[in-house]
Amino acid sequence: MRHGIHPEYRHVVFRDRAADFAFLTRSTMDSDRTIEWEDGRTYPVVDVEISSASHPFYTGNARVVDTAGRVERFNRRYQRK
Template identity: 80%
Template sequence: MRTDIHPVSRPVVFRDRAADVAFLTRSTARSDKTVEWEDGAVYPVVDVEISSASHPFYTGTSRVLDTAGRVERFERRYGRAAAHRS
């Protein structure tokens, strides 16, 4: 088996600026910026644009499309009989 081919995994803080949330995990991501964590140790920090704390799917703020309005518009445009033919 070949040695020294895998990247080094180390503790890294990922910080979501939009939600003001940070979490510590292991990663191979590199960063020149550092932050002092809750345990007093200094870790590299990677700023991310979106995480599970701010993503609409995970936060429950995703939009629901109005399909009823689309069906009614189709029926008005093409007639109700066109919708039932197939």
Template identity: 70%
Template sequence: MKHGIHPAYRPVVFRDKAAGTSFLTRSTLGSASTVEWEDGTVYPVFDVETSSASHPVWTGRARVLDQAGRVELYRRRYGRG
């Protein structure tokens, strides 16, 4: 890698607004706001609206909408054969 052309890769806290959870990882994202983490160190914080803690597919709260009705609609339109 060439020095001086890549963004800084550093620890960043991602805070999920929907679930109220936070997790510490490494990223190139920057933020003007900071938060003090559990270990007492101050890290930049990046707020996200959805993460694995609040996404319906990952939490198991995904809903199947009218599956039988769609099959019946298909059969009415295109026949049973």
């Protein structure tokens, strides 16, 4: 591998603001904002919209979609006369 062409691989905190959940991992992402972690060190923080703490697949909180209303509306609109 050539030196100097790869991004720096460092510790980064990913924070899900919707679920008030954060985790420390390693990544090549960088951020101007920082956060002081539980170990007392300061790390760059990246805010994410969704994580395993807020995703419906992992939490079990799924939205219910009214499919019966959609089917009836489709049939009314496109039924044969």
